[in-house]
Every structure is written in C-alpha cells, then in structure tokens.
Amino acid sequence: MTHINVLDPGASPLDYFGFELRRHREAAGLTQRQLGDILNYTGSLVGQIETARKLPTQEFSERADAALETGGLLSRLVELVMRSQLPAWFRQVAELEVRATEINSFQTHMILGLLQTPAYARAVLGAVNRSDLEDRTAVRLARQKLFEKEEHPVFWAILSEAALILEIGDREIMHGQLAHLLTFRDNPRINIQVLPFSAGSHAGLTGSFDLYRFAGDPTILYTESYGSGHPTANPDTVKDCSLRYDHLQAAALSLKDSADLIRRVMEDRYGEQLA
Missing domain, CATH: 1.10.260.40 (lambda repressor-like DNA-binding domains)
Incomplete structure (x- = not known):
C-alpha cells in the first residue's frame, strides 16, 4: 500500500x-x-x-x-x-482516437465503447470479471470526452443490426443505450448507420475493425482479439479494409433510416421500459 x-x-x-x-x-x-x-x-x-x-x-x-x-x-x-488505467495493449488505441481527424468503425455485435452508456459499459465489462467494475467503467467512459473537444474527429460508426438486438444487461439498459444513440442524430460529426440483417452476406463478415485517419500520417487499421489489440499501417491491409468499409457503408441504411430502425427496436423490443 x-x-x-x-x-x-x-x-x-x-x-x-x-x-x-x-x-x-x-x-x-x-x-x-x-x-x-x-x-x-x-x-x-x-x-x-x-x-x-x-x-x-x-x-x-x-x-x-x-x-x-x-x-x-x-x-x-x-x-x-x-x-x-486502460489495459496496456489498448493505450495506443486511445492515443489514436485523440490524434485522428476521422474514425471509421464497424461493429458486428455490440455498441462500441465511445458510444456506450454507463449502464451498458458496466454490463459489458462485468460479463466475466466484476472486480474494480466501477473504476474500469469510469476509465472506459472517460474516452468519450474526446467528443467534447471543439475539433474532435469526424466519427462514422456502422453497427450490425445484431448490436441493437443482443440484450446486454437487461431491457432497461438496452432502452437507455438505444435512446443514447438517437441523441447523435443531428450531430454532423458523429454519424451512426445500421447494417440491417437484410443485407445478407457483406464485406464485414470477418469481424469488427476500426480505421483511424490522420491529416499527415498513414491510416491505421485496428482489430482486436481476446486480451490484445492489433494496429497496423500495412498499406495493403489498410487498403483492403478501407474498401470493405466503403462497401459496408453502401450496404448500410441511410443515417435517417438507421435512426428510424434504432427507434423502432427501442420502442418495439424494449418499449415497456419507457417511464
């Protein structure tokens, strides 16, 4: 001590x-x-x-x-x-978030950390390990201060419809999380699109990934596995995933239709939790 x-x-x-x-x-x-x-x-x-x-x-x-x-x-x-306080393997990502001029994220099954509510983040982080849960939640949420900066990165998130359906925590937590996503609807620097189930086979079947773009430095691709992160600036890999992201955006719903789907899922699936 x-x-x-x-x-x-x-x-x-x-x-x-x-x-x-x-x-x-x-x-x-x-x-x-x-x-x-x-x-x-x-x-x-x-x-x-x-x-x-x-x-x-x-x-x-x-x-x-x-x-x-x-x-x-x-x-x-x-x-x-x-x-x-972030895990050592994730600290480089936090630095990329702060330095980037644009972030493109594709998520296959859950809401990404930068858009999570406290209750949702707590449920995700506590799924296996509940030790120091409040501190770990606070550390994750602190990354969201990125969006309070006057010139924060332009942020594009593509979420699989599965991320809206998978019940993390409970119905009340999910209602709050989806309501939180809707608060960004009129923010031109934070854009959320949903890749619907009807898209079928798509360019992101291999898994989630993020692209960090910079004013004067090469784009960084970031992927993640259990307990480790994998950033790379390999031009061929970055080019491949950039093309994949373009195809995912083309297959995803428009910003308006995405917001409408998020609202429908929130009301139809979790609506009884409305106050």
Missing part, C-alpha cells in the same frame, strides 16, 4: 494526481476531512485519492479545482489518469 509520505509523483499519472491534490489541499490549510466536507465526499475518499489507491472522477476533479483554486489543473490531469 502506498503511504502518503513516500508517494512518488513520477511513478504514474495517478500518483502525480494524488501528489498535486495533497499539495494544493495543504497549501489551503485543509485536512482531508475538511476538504471532503467542502466537496461533499468523505475525507477517507480524499485520502485514498491522495495515496493513489482510488481513481478520481471528473466530477471530483472539477469540485476540487474550484475549492482549491487550482486553475483547472486536476481536471486536466484526470484525463491522463484515466488513459493510464
């Missing part, structure tokens, strides 16, 4: 966050309990974050910034903290 007196701010972004939180708290003349009272958290939680035993949330960071007048330091650091 890390002790506060020997916390090394250079050990990790999480340790650095704890070090800075402690430094600013002490400069303000506050105990952990006093700061916790101001932030509406327990002093114990403040202590756990200061000693790198607990992940800070975005909300905690923003409240601490305001209370300690840090100029937004902790809110900026929390993005690095969350990224550092």
Whole structure:
C-alpha cells in the first residue's frame, strides 16, 4: 500500500494526481476531512485519492479545482489518469482516437465503447470479471470526452443490426443505450448507420475493425482479439479494409433510416421500459 509520505509523483499519472491534490489541499490549510466536507465526499475518499489507491472522477476533479483554486489543473490531469488505467495493449488505441481527424468503425455485435452508456459499459465489462467494475467503467467512459473537444474527429460508426438486438444487461439498459444513440442524430460529426440483417452476406463478415485517419500520417487499421489489440499501417491491409468499409457503408441504411430502425427496436423490443 502506498503511504502518503513516500508517494512518488513520477511513478504514474495517478500518483502525480494524488501528489498535486495533497499539495494544493495543504497549501489551503485543509485536512482531508475538511476538504471532503467542502466537496461533499468523505475525507477517507480524499485520502485514498491522495495515496493513489482510488481513481478520481471528473466530477471530483472539477469540485476540487474550484475549492482549491487550482486553475483547472486536476481536471486536466484526470484525463491522463484515466488513459493510464486502460489495459496496456489498448493505450495506443486511445492515443489514436485523440490524434485522428476521422474514425471509421464497424461493429458486428455490440455498441462500441465511445458510444456506450454507463449502464451498458458496466454490463459489458462485468460479463466475466466484476472486480474494480466501477473504476474500469469510469476509465472506459472517460474516452468519450474526446467528443467534447471543439475539433474532435469526424466519427462514422456502422453497427450490425445484431448490436441493437443482443440484450446486454437487461431491457432497461438496452432502452437507455438505444435512446443514447438517437441523441447523435443531428450531430454532423458523429454519424451512426445500421447494417440491417437484410443485407445478407457483406464485406464485414470477418469481424469488427476500426480505421483511424490522420491529416499527415498513414491510416491505421485496428482489430482486436481476446486480451490484445492489433494496429497496423500495412498499406495493403489498410487498403483492403478501407474498401470493405466503403462497401459496408453502401450496404448500410441511410443515417435517417438507421435512426428510424434504432427507434423502432427501442420502442418495439424494449418499449415497456419507457417511464
């Protein structure tokens, strides 16, 4: 267990966050309990974050910034903290997401992480392993801050109709997830198309994949298997999957028809969960 007196701010972004939180708290003349009272958290939680035993949330960071007048330091650091907690094999993908000017994603059976609701993400991540589930969910959802940036990547997602039908979690979770997809309907930088079952045999039968496009660098293809990711800039492979993506877009429903199908599935299959 890390002790506060020997916390090394250079050990990790999480340790650095704890070090800075402690430094600013002490400069303000506050105990952990006093700061916790101001932030509406327990002093114990403040202590756990200061000693790198607990992940800070975005909300905690923003409240601490305001209370300690840090100029937004902790809110900026929390993005690095969350990224550092991703599985090692996935961290390169998180970097690609941030750098890309355009992301093209094809998903065969579930909603991809950048579009997941908290409940859906929790159900996906907890399907086999429920340890540290809240922290792992928070880390996944933190990637979605990408879309809050003024110039975030243009994002195209093609979802197989199976992703709308496969019941992840329960009916209420699915209703909320599909409703969330519909919130992007009028956003020209986040585009969602559905590949219907009626498309039959299609160019994505081999599996899900993502393409990351950049202003001045080669396009990166990313595929994934159990516990590992496989990015590649091999020109022939990228060219092949780019062509596949073009064919998938041609076979998919239009943006409007996709939204209409998402709404129908939400209402017809999960509609009883409406409040």
